[in-house]
Amino acid sequence: MIIGLVSILLLVFFLPLLLKPVEKNLEMFLFIMGFLAAIISGVWNTSLFVKAAMDPIYISLTVLLAGLLFRWYQEPLEKSIRSLSRKMPYPIFIGSVTIVLGLVSSVITAIIAALVLVLIVTTLHLDRQSEIRFVILSCFSIGLGAALTPLGEPLSTIAISKLNEDFFFLVRLIGPEVFAALLIFGTLAALLVSPPKIGKRTMRVERSSETYEEILVRSLKIYFFIAGLTFLGAGFEPLINQYFLDLNSKFLYWINMISAVLDNATLTAAEVSPAMNHITIRSILIGLLMSGGMMIPGNIPNIIAANKLQISSKEWAMFGFPLGLVMMLVFFFAFLLTSR
Template sequence: MNHASAFVILALLLFGPLAVATIEHNIELYCLALGVLATLLGAGFTHELILEALHEPVAISVAVIVAALLFGWLRPGLDRVFERLRHRLSRPVLTASAVFVIASISSVITAIVGALVLVEVVGLLRLAGEKRVRVTVAGCFAIGMGASLTPLGEPLSTLAARALDLEFMGLFHLLAPWVFPGVLASSIVAGLFARGDYDEAPAGAHVSQTYGAILFQAGKVFAFIAGLVMISSAYGPIANEYVSRMSNDLLFWANTVSAALDNATLVALEVHSMTLPRAREAILSLLISGGMLIPGNIPNIVSAGALRIGSATWAKVGVPMGLVMLGIYFAVIKLMG
């Protein structure tokens, strides 16, 4: 693929979801279409690429289905548990604890299901107005980071593990010491945002998903990852050429663009042939930046859609929180050399 074609497709990938609401709401199919186009303009389809595009999304798509079904069956029990906990724990403590648990297991139950559980919990915590928005944003920061620890968690982790040729627990060993402090901090912030009494709002509506909706969501995830695999393959040589010229510091801050598009997209373009320390810095920047705006990560899209949170409202909380976290992580990375 020549540089002109690559630039046009990249511009469509970056700005299409921002410019057209229909694309933002169907970003998975849009990404698949651009993946096919990039492949046709590049080296074309090969047997190996087709098999890879069909194989890579399978595990996370199956995980989405299984975890969503389990959540549906276990939800009545979750409601009863929260009813008892509301009588024993203050709302800030229960909020922080719930967010931390959801985020910590999201690499197994997937970020999509983690976001659905978060929406349910926000209703059970009887949050309303600005508090509901703030807790949701902080919770999505935590889920986005926690889901990165296995290839099952989210598209970013699936593609990162593939590009870095890591085993199933490879991402955990690479990221866990850096991710868990961020998950804990985001959970504490969510608890602080939730200060108040339980009776200030009625219980929220339950998250309802039919079997068809679950299969449709899994199909969209499959299409999204398949499209990113094709984009990654088509852009690999070009990405290696340009990303290799950027210093670690420049790449860390350049990755804030992932706030405006799903962070898995940049992982698909960037981490080819990177050393693990350099890849870790890039991934951490993408994980944090992905929480700043709604299109930045799948949990944001799911939660904002379920709770009807607008882009500007999300940004008022997400951008300051993300910039503070980026600054702290950057300082720690520099201090540790």
């Protein structure tokens, strides 16, 4: 079982980077890998099938509805975005968008925040390098900010439920770290994202308006992506329960880099316990959240933005992985200093 699951984990990490057909069909690839992981670990049953079939429905319908609304109201929304970007100094505008999307994602959900990000990017017509940097920095921000309340994403909902805590518990627990990270990502966006060249038309203009078929196809891809993550999480849970749960929180922090390709909500469900002290819980959650932006499968905002904006796994990993690694190092040393 162990060899099989480790092999699947390595395939999930590297095949999207190495093979174009896998990269172009990432959602179905993850679905197949998740199905195989569930079979290998012996957790495949009717209950898991029903859960994998039901879990993606809300997210897929949300993506479908938001896609339709953005298509119907695209022109006035784009005018508002362009107007706002012209009234503010460009670095301040870009940095503010990155920070604000992270903050509001805890209320409007990470999915809606990601779709708003896509609309902003398609309106601005950035050069390719700036576009990729802006999207990845904003997705890091969204993934972290959404964890502040149970409304934002499944990880926070599960954490609050397992710990039997109130609505604002995670704001108190990881709020300072999340707010600091949002400021860092906003500052990096202001520094690293170049303004669009006046008069320069890009491919983004041609792709800014989606057909109904494209909106529907994206929603279906998201459905299979979430179902695949459900299978992957269930398939790896026995391995996590057997080998990871008794580890020191500092080791768990780094091992949770597997959140770059696995469902962090499932890892939260497996790792977090009311018996843990708050320092340990904070370390686990920040490790999961920070690594979630490293690669496309790590978080639902990543897959939505990458799918719509045609960002490849290699393009994402070249900027996202080192960025996430540096941020994890920064917060790891911060935890060491504050826990003394």
